[in-house]
Every structure is written in C-alpha cells, then in structure tokens.
C-alpha cells in the first residue's frame with residue numbers, strides 16, 4: 001500500500017505525557033480494507049500511539065493524515081466525527097444500560113462511502129449479542145463486553161477503526177469469533193489498525209505488521225515476512 005493510497009498515514013509522530021516523550025518518529029499507514037497490526041511488548045507504546053491519533057495525549061508532534069485531512073492538530077471530537085473509530089483497551093460499556101441501549105449511544109449519521117451499521121447488522125456480526133439484547137452491559141463477560149464496545153464504535157459508521165488489544169483476556173472460542181468479525185469488517189471496506197503483544201491473534205487476520213519497541217518502529221513488513229523472521233520476533237515480541 002503506497003502512502004498516496006493510504007487512508008491513515010502517519011509520519012514522524014512524537015508523543016508526550018507531561019515532559020516525558022513516549023513515541024519517537026513513529027510512521028505507518030493503513031489502507032482501505034486493510035488490517036494492520038501494531039505489535040510490541042507491554043509498555044512499548046501501542047496504546048499511546050492510538051491515543052495520539054485520537055488527540056488524547058498531553059502533546060503530539062508530526063503528521064497524521066486521515067482520509068484527505070491533516071488531523072494532528074484537531075480535537076478528539078472532530079477526529080471521531082471524521083470517521084476514525086477508537087476502541088480503547090479498557091472496555092467501556094455502560095453497565096446500567098442494556099446491549100441495545102449501549103448501541104444507541106454510539107449511533108451517528110450515515111457517512112458517504114462507508115457501511116451504515118444497524119443493530120441488526122451488528123447482531124449478525126456478533127451473534128452472541130443478539131441473544132442478550134436486553135441484558136445490562138454490567139452483566140456480560142469480558143469477551144461479550146469487548147464485542148459490545150466494538151459494535152458501539154461501528155454504530156458511528158467509521159471508515160477506519162483502532163482496536164487496542166481486541167483479543168486480550170478472551171477465551172479461545174471467543175477469539176475465533178473476534179477474528180471472524182474483524183475479517184467481516186474488512187470485507188465491508190473498513191481499515192483496521194489493531195494492537196497486540198504477540199503474533200498469535202494478529203497473524204490470523206492481518207495483512208501487514210509494524211513492531212514498536214520503546215516508542216520506535218523496529219520492523220515493518222507483511223505478516224509472512226514477520227513469520228519468517230525469527231530474530232525480530234524473538235527480540236521484540238512476547239511469546
């Protein structure tokens with residue numbers, strides 16, 4: 001995917017919490033309908049990268065192009081309004097609201113050129129949720145909450161979604177469902193950037209990968225290239 005065709009194109013991104021610099025000259029791209037993995041160990045800077053894209057760090061420098069706009073100086077609400085969806089690591093479902101009500105909270109107007117999601121389409125994507133439409137979010141398992149958080153984000157009809165460790169803490173059977181759902185989202189033309197600590201889940205669904213370590217990109221390539229590169233995997237990824 002060349003930079004010109006990329007939906008999200010990040011260059012020389014630096015990010016800071018207070019005076020502390022966490023990201024150093026980070027660059028990557030995600031194209032339409034592409035699933036890209038941002039890999040790295042605990043503390044490598046994956047969540048900070050996502051927060052930087054959304055304008056949720058204390059300070060950021062660099063270029064972030066999304067669709068045809070430079071968003072590195074835009075506020076979070078404007079970035080979300082442009083169609084960049086964000087599912088943070090801590091699944092923030094509304095515990096008192098039912099599944100249906102949680103989905104309504106995320107509803108945004110339809111957007112040109114991207115899939116318009118409805119609760120029914122999301123129940124087809126995540127059949128588990130269909131069986132618990134009236135259940136309060138607080139009474140769902142971690143995996144179900146993860147599916148609900150992703151679904152609520154899709155209700156905003158994003159063109160690209162950031163998924164922070166979508167497989168974290170999920171049972172193997174749920175992991176399979178999550179992988180299927182992400183591939184279905186890709187087939188709808190969505191770009192997907194997901195973070196993971198290891199290759200296990202990412203290799204099932206990703207086209208390309210980047211590895212972060214100590215806030216710097218250390219590897220960029222296809223999943224096949226990464227699978228063939230034992231030295232890089234051993235050096236930078238959790239097993």
Ligand code: ATP
Nearest residue numbers: 017020022040041042043044045046047048049089
């Ligand atoms: P994890 O999987 O543990 O979330 P990560 O790759 O997402 O790892 P980050 O959460 O981005 O890593 O953390 C990168 C670095 O930034 C770590 O050294 C962390 O301690 C630091 N950090 C994260 N949040 C803050 C904050 N609010 N203030 C100061 N430092 C922070």
